[in-house]
Amino acid sequence: MAPEPILEVRGVGKRFGGLVALDGVSFRVEQGSIFSVIGPNGAGKTTLFSCLVGSQKPTSGSIRFKGKEIAGLRNDQVVARGVVRTHQVVRPFRDMTVVENVSVGALFGTHQRRGAEARARVAAVLERAGLASRAQALARTLTIGELKRLEIARALATEPEVLCLDEVMGGLNPSEIEGAMQLIREIRSSGITVLMIEHHVHAVLGVSDRVMVLNFGKAIAEGEPLQALRDPAVVAAYLGNDVEGAPG
Amino acid sequence: MSAWLKKTGVAPWMVVLAAALLLAPLVADRGTLNDLWSVAFAVVLASAWNLLGGFAGQISLGYSAFVGIGAYTTVLLANAGWNPWLTLPVGAVLAVLFSVVVGLPTFRLRGPYFSIATIGVSEAVRVIASGMEFTGGSSGLRMPSANFHFLSNYYGMAGLALLTVGLVAWVRVSAFGMALEAIRQDIDAAEALGIHSTRYKLLAHALSAALVGAGGGLFAMNFQYISPGSVFDFPLSLRIVLMPIVGGIGTLVGPVLGAVLFGYLQIKLLASPTLRDWNLFIYGGLLMAVMLFEPRGIVGIWERLRRLWRRRAPPTLEASGGA
Numbered sequence: 001m002a003p004e005p006i007l008e009v010r011g012v013g014k015r016f017g018g019l020v021a022l023d024g025v026s027f028r029v030e031q032g033s034i035f036s037v038i039g040p041n042g043a044g045k046t047t048l049f050s051c052l053v054g055s056q057k058p059t060s061g062s063i064r065f066k067g068k069e070i071a072g073l074r075n076d077q078v079v080a081r082g083v084v085r086t087h088q089v090v091r092p093f094r095d096m097t098v099v100e101n102v103s104v105g106a107l108f109g110t111h112q113r114r115g116a117e118a119r120a121r122v123a124a125v126l127e128r129a130g131l132a133s134r135a136q137a138l139a140r141t142l143t144i145g146e147l148k149r150l151e152i153a154r155a156l157a158t159e160p161e162v163l164c165l166d167e168v169m170g171g172l173n174p175s176e177i178e179g180a181m182q183l184i185r186e187i188r189s190s191g192i193t194v195l196m197i198e199h200h201v202h203a204v205l206g207v208s209d210r211v212m213v214l215n216f217g218k219a220i221a222e223g224e225p226l227q228a229l230r231d232p233a234v235v236a237a238y239l240g241n242d243v244e245g246a247p248g
Numbered sequence: 249m250s251a252w253l254k255k256t257g258v259a260p261w262m263v264v265l266a267a268a269l270l271l272a273p274l275v276a277d278r279g280t281l282n283d284l285w286s287v288a289f290a291v292v293l294a295s296a297w298n299l300l301g302g303f304a305g306q307i308s309l310g311y312s313a314f315v316g317i318g319a320y321t322t323v324l325l326a327n328a329g330w331n332p333w334l335t336l337p338v339g340a341v342l343a344v345l346f347s348v349v350v351g352l353p354t355f356r357l358r359g360p361y362f363s364i365a366t367i368g369v370s371e372a373v374r375v376i377a378s379g380m381e382f383t384g385g386s387s388g389l390r391m392p393s394a395n396f397h398f399l400s401n402y403y404g405m406a407g408l409a410l411l412t413v414g415l416v417a418w419v420r421v422s423a424f425g426m427a428l429e430a431i432r433q434d435i436d437a438a439e440a441l442g443i444h445s446t447r448y449k450l451l452a453h454a455l456s457a458a459l460v461g462a463g464g465g466l467f468a469m470n471f472q473y474i475s476p477g478s479v480f481d482f483p484l485s486l487r488i489v490l491m492p493i494v495g496g497i498g499t500l501v502g503p504v505l506g507a508v509l510f511g512y513l514q515i516k517l518l519a520s521p522t523l524r525d526w527n528l529f530i531y532g533g534l535l536m537a538v539m540l541f542e543p544r545g546i547v548g549i550w551e552r553l554r555r556l557w558r559r560r561a562p563p564t565l566e567a568s569g570g571a
Contacts, residue, residue, distance in 0.1 A: 055440060079442035091437035093430055104430045107423045108442040114423060158442055 004067060006031040006193050007052075007083075007162055012061030012071070014047050014217075021047040023217040024061070029162070029210075034184065034194045036204045036225070039214035040237060045197045046088055048214070049164050052195075053085045054078040065162065082110050082161035086151040086168060088197070092139035099135040101150055102126060102157045109158025122157060129153035129183065145176045152183065156192075163187060165196040169203050181207050201229070213237065256417040257500045265504070266413075269406045273399055285402050285470065287511035288409040292463040294491035294503035294510075295412045296456035301489065302498035303425060304452050305432030307363045310350070310370030311488045314343040314457045316377060316480035318464025323389045323474055324382070332391070333404075336465040343461025347453040355449045358435070367482070374480035388475025391468060398470070405466050412459045417500055419455075428452055432498070460488075483528060487514070490531055494538050496547025505546050 005028035014022040022044045029035045037045050050056035052063060054075040063071040070078050078084075084105075093101050099122060106113045106121045113121050126132045129149045134142065142150060148168050155163055165184070169177050177200060184207050188194050198204050204211060204225060211228040213221040221231035228234060272284055293311065300306050321339035326332045354365040378386040419425045427448045430438035435445050468474050478484075491510045496502025517527040542548040 053440065055436065074444070075439040076442045076444045079440070084442075085440060087437070087440070091434050091440070093433040093437065095433055096429065100426070104426060104438070104443070105441045107426055110442070112442075154441055 003030070005029055006066060007195075008062075008064040009052070010062045010064075012048070012051055012058045012063060014044070014051055014056065015059050020217050022051065022058070025214070025217070025219050026061075027212050027219065027222060029193060029195060031193055032188065032191065033209040034188055034196065034207050036208040036211045037195065037197045037214060038199070038201075038204060038211060042216075043214040044217040045214055046166055047217075049085050049166055049195070049197065052078075052164060053083055055085075076108070079108075079158055079160075080110055082159075083164070084109070084155045084158045084160040084162070085164035086155050086166055088166040088170065090144075090147040090151045092142070092147055092150055092154075094140040095138065097136050097138055098131055098142070098150060098153075099126065101139055102131075102153050105154040105157030106159075109160070111159055121159070125153050125157045128186065129156065130179070144171050145173075148172065148180070149183075152187075156187070160192060162193045162195065165194065165198075167197050167199065169198060169200045177203055205229075256421055258413075258417050259501050262413065262501065262504060265508075266410055269409070270403075273402065278398070281398070281402055283512070283515050285405050286515055287508055288402075288405045289463055289467060290491060290507035290511035290514070291409040291504055292405070292412045292459055293488045294495065294507040295409075295416050296459040296463075297488050298492045298497065298499075298503040299416060299419060299428075299456040300449070300452040302492055302503070303419065303428040303432065304449055305498075306355070306449055306453075307489065308366040308453075309363050309482075309485050309489060310366030311456075311460055312480050312482065312484040313346065313350075313370040313373045314460035315464035315467065315484060315488075316373065316474075316476070317343045317346055318461035319468035319474045319479040320377065320383060320389070321461075322465035322468045323391055326391055326469075327389070332465075332469050336404075336462045339465040340458040340461040343457040343464075344454045347457035348450055351450045351453045352446075355446050355453075367485075370480070370485055371482065374476050374482070377476040377480050383476070386476055388473060388478070391472045393472065396469065396472065401466060401470050405463070405470075408459065408462055408466065413500070413504060415455065415459070416503075419452075420500055424448065424451065486528075486531065490535055492545075494534055494545050496545035497543075499544075499547045502545050502547045509546075 007029040010026045011024045012022055013024055025048060037048065039045055047056065051058040054070070054073045054077065058071050061071065062069060065081060065083055070081060070083065093104065102122045102125055103118060106118045126135055129152055131146065131149055131153055134146060139150060152165065152168060169180050172180060181203055184194055184196070208225045210223065211225045212219055213228055213231070213234045215237040220233040220237060221228045269284060269288060272281060276284070297311055301308060318339035321342055322332055322335040325335040325338060350369050354362055354369070357365055377383045383389065427438070427443050430443055431445050431448060439445050464479060467479070487510065491506035492503035493506070494509065495504065495506025517523045517530065538545055
């Protein structure tokens, strides 16, 4: 029997009225691994993350974190237990400085740090995310690359055990992507399990231990990165089935 | 002291104002003290409202309910034989309870929907107070006239104003204040970082309700007579919102500035027979002017002027530095 996974998702579904965004998605994430979720636009990847952290309630299924059910908890309760996410469209507190943004994570995360302890935590996270030199800048003045790193830094400041990264490489240039991949590897080596949604295939192959492919709310493949990407169902989802059904 | 001022953001002129407020009875006549009392009351209302409306960005238009609950509690208990001073904490606690009852459902709403809901709640309270027997209906209630002492009431209100501003200054630099600021800027992002937004909104609402409720009690003691039209009135709610907005919403000094301006304006407007009926018109005009030209109020104008001054200043500064 494999060791108990840090995250076990079973049959999670989410409907918005008649629209089925997630349809019985199941997977397990091993502690200390990097697990990527890929799929075409609208496949339900971000909805899956929302359900994991509780910003949306799944309509069915179970989500177990370290053996305990977390489906149905509020977002802040899930963060307090150690699962945090970043947003695909960055959501900085624009009128706060970088250091204040990150402080929010340290003050209200899993350990609710205060005073010198919080400051130390914030300084360490800023250093790790490469934002130390921008600490006093207002968030609204940052570049998109810096905003993506700020999004990660805030989430790290909550001291999570599972970090869910929603397309942190979108909009980055190749050298920034290399930097982000390096950062993700470092986060994993520090003992944090990483889930990531990513479109950038090179990055997915470069860092992931396992890959799950979503299409129309269903998990159509899961496994080693290359194996999952070569799955016929995945190829069909991305490139179309064949030309038989096409008009003309 | 100056380090404390810097950390909490209390402006030196506020310390001067506080000292003036406390020392005024030594020199000022009763009329001036009455005006200062009104200013202190306005500071309580504006600064307390700012905790929820300014820091957390939840624009409530229902704060007259807390004034009224405090005022009615004081008058009803005083008529039942209580010492009026002992009724103040009771009024504050009832205002807190009411703030939670109102907050639990309405804090699920966002933006203007929340504001509209608070109007409904406070109007409902006014209608109930006008209709009930024990509140004296629409004709209101009178305090037992014995042993009223203006000066102690004055110090009570001045003390409450200082307490309010002190609490707001403390909240501003605390983790609690950080949570409110995060909620104001992006409530979803705040929750995604572990902030229980409803809890912090309820806390801010409760803290400001307690202060406003106690202020309502002191108001009743001072005026000796209250009615739904004087303490549960919608224009009162509007004035409470107007003061911090005109002064500078979400800042420490803004609501105090707004309160000083409005406390004074209110006195002058009501005293002048020609302007009396124009007061709501003037408030509305001021509100529109602020929204259109400087959403950060007097504080915003001040900062603009200072930037302008700085832009011109460097040559002279350099010259004096080099000399």
